[in-house]
Amino acid sequence: GEDVEQSLFLSVREGDSSVINCTYTDSSSTYLYWYKQEPGAGLQLLTYIFSNMDMKQDQRLTVLLNKKDKHLSLRIADTQTGDSAIYFCAEYGKGGGNKLTFGTGTQLKVEL
């Protein structure tokens, strides 16, 4: 497809793990990112993965990349209420360019 697709909404309980999925569009994209956006704010870079990697772990965050299926996921361990936000995946280098193409965004709600 032409769009970077994400599920719209995910609700988890505090302390559980959250998994946010993303299907991107171009297998030649070189970097894939996860950004977090809180209400009324800009985007905060959470983590990134280079396209020749399968997995990257950074504290509570684990990124998995399936390049064959163009599937990216972000796992947040021990999810906290402060993790409630919208999460965007983004691909860099689509079509050989130098722009970021953003996913549709997943709203994560963490309940007590």
Add this chain to the structure above:
Amino acid sequence: GAVVSQHPSWVICKSGTSVKIECRSLDFQATTMFWYRQFPKQSLMLMATSNEGSKATYEQGVEKDKFLINHASLTLSTLTVTSAHPEDSSFYICSARVLSPSYGYTFGSGTRLTVV
């Protein structure tokens, strides 16, 4: 490091007036900055790529004369919404790429524009 400062954070203006939004890289030089528009509960749409010392590159469907971009220095890019109308109300965000793609793109805090 790698902070992008965006001002104002919130502006209300009357229809027909122009609004300027500033985006500054505070601790690095940004030869290229990007301007995005975000509608409520939607993703970011790239409007234009701002290049220091040259004309901006606009995405298809973005009116160049309405959204004027100036990137006169390595640390400042401005977006001016000219003759604003209510349909221009939106959240505008700038970003700059830091050193290399592995550092990601750093984003400003955004500007909420409301045209009444």
